[in-house]
Amino acid sequence: MTKIDYKKDYKDIYLPKQKPSIIKLEPMKYVTIEYLGDPSDSKYQSVMSALYGFAYTIKMKSKKRDDYYEYVVFPLEGIWDLQDYSLDKLEKSNFKATMMIRQPDFVDEKLFEEYREVLLSKEQDQAVIKRIESAKLEIIDEDLCVQILHIGSYDDEPASFALMEQFCQENGYRRLSKVHKEIYLSDPRKVSKDKLKTVLRFKVEKL
Numbered sequence: 274m275t276k277i278d279y280k281k282d283y284k285d286i287y288l289p290k291q292k293p294s295i296i297k298l299e300p301m302k303y304v305t306i307e308y309l310g311d312p313s314d315s316k317y318q319s320v321m322s323a324l325y326g327f328a329y330t331i332k333m334k335s336k337k338r339d340d341y342y343e344y345v346v347f348p349l350e351g352i353w354d355l356q357d358y359s360l361d362k363l364e365k366s367n368f369k370a371t372m373m374i375r376q377p378d379f380v381d382e383k384l385f386e387e388y389r390e391v392l393l394s395k396e397q398d399q400a401v402i403k404r405i406e407s408a409k410l411e412i413i414d415e416d417l418c419v420q421i422l423h424i425g426s427y428d429d430e431p432a433s434f435a436l437m438e439q440f441c442q443e444n445g446y447r448r449l450s451k452v453h454k455e456i457y458l459s460d461p462r463k464v465s466k467d468k469l470k471t472v473l474r475f476k477v478e479k480l
Contacts, residue, residue, distance in 0.1 A: 276343035277377070287348065287456060289472060293421045293440035296474075300414040302380060303373040304328065306404050309356060311365035316400065320372050323404035324349065326396070328374045330388050340379040347375035349457045352413075358451075376410070385410040415454065419446065420474035426466040433473055446477040 279287050285296060304327045306320050328346050335341050352371045360367055392405050419440060423433040434453070441448055456472035464470075 276345070278345045279347055279375075280345070287458065287472065289420050289422045291422050291424065293419050293437045295444075295446070295477075296418050296420055298415040298418060300412045302376045302378070303350070303411055303413055304331075304376055304385070304408055305371050305373040305411050305413075306408050308368075308370045308372055310368060312368065312370070313365070319398070319400035319404045321349070322398070322401045323392075323408060324372060324374050326392050326401070326405065327385075327388060327408060328376075330391055331376060331380055331384070334388065334391065335379065335384070338379060342377065342379075344377050349374060351455050351457075352452060353455060354452045373411075373413070380410065382410055415474070415476060417477055417479070418454075418474045419448075419477050420472055423471045423473050424467075425469060427469065427471065430471070430473060434475075437473065437475065441477060445480045447480055449476040449478060452476070 286298070289296070304324060306324055308317060308320050310316065332344070332346055350373050352373070354369045356367050356369045389405060389408065393402060396402050396405060419437050421433050421437055423430055438448065440446075452475065454472075454474040456474070458470040458472065459468065461469060
């Protein structure tokens with residue numbers, strides 16, 4: 274099998290246009306970790322360390338498997354919600370997220386648990402250890418969605434969501450909830466805020 278590169282082989286999923294569009298997604302397999310609070314908090318970094326630990330351990334240690342195929346590690350994604358909907362204004366400390374990295378088809382529960390033990394045997398940071406212990410291998414089905422490529426600061430995402438909402442109204446779709454997906458195509462440590470690329474997506478139904 275040829276090497277899988279999500280930027281080339283799954284452009285409809287990971288490289289949409291800068292205008293809203295409809296996409297129908299199949300269920301996909303992810304390593305997931307739950308996070309509560311502000312993503313700028315230092316606690317968030319333990320989630321990143323654990324997720325990328327899984328992603329690269331799975332890739333590097335699976336190469337001798339008969340069912341292994343070459344692939345580019347998929348980007349970080351997050352499903353974002355609120356802990357408390359009764360609050361009047363948006364507070365980042367009220368965020369609730371499921372952070373995740375997509376995995377290749379050959380990763381099953383047995384393999385996942387095997388690599389969890391590998392990570393736990395090497396990790397010294399107690400915060401990261403707790404995240405590794407809490408990680409899950411999950412199948413997530415997003416089904417029918419509206420998505421857009423947002424370029425710019427995360428704080429400017431409301432403008433892109435407004436375009437998506439307008440698209441729904443004009444094309445006979447209804448947003449199912451306030452929950453949304455973000456796919457991070459840029460590293461904020463290396464890219465200026467005005468050039469960050471983020472796929473924004475939420476579930477819809479046809480009216």
